Amino acid sequence: MIARLLNDRSFSYGDFDAHDGLWEMAERTRGDVLERMALVPRVMEARGLDATPPIQAKLRQVGDQPAVDVLDVILREEVRHVALGNRWYEWLCSQRGVEPHAFFRETMRKHRAPKLRGQINRPARIAAGFTNEELDSLLQA
Helix, strand or coil, X not given: CHHHHHHXXXXXXXXXXXXXXXXXXXXXXXXXXXXXXXXXHHHHHHHHHHHHHHHHHHHHHCCCHHHHHHHXXXXXXXXXXXXXXXXXXXXXXXXXXXXXXXXXXXXXXHCCCCCCCCCCCHHHXXXXXXXXXXXXXXXXX
């Protein structure tokens, strides 16, 4: 869907730096599935939860309803992706006997993951398995 939408606008997927971030983080965490589950879904994919509503607002302003509709589908799917990542992350933490919040912060520092900043899509993040307490703590970091 997104590739077709971009092609209709004379772009290709990968033309924008934002398209590389998830892959770069997957590369950085290739040696440890727990680190990957900490950062790919819980940071990189979760950033999409936050970025989508403001992008949709801009697209509505210019009258691009087809793009808004595609982003609605992507946002719903992204909530599920992040939720699955959160579940696997919690499971892996329990298997290794590590405290999830401390490991998450340590892994974010280790891999120079982007910090949570600005406006977040709290309802989407809650639906994806984050708690209000965790989000508040991440916003203060």
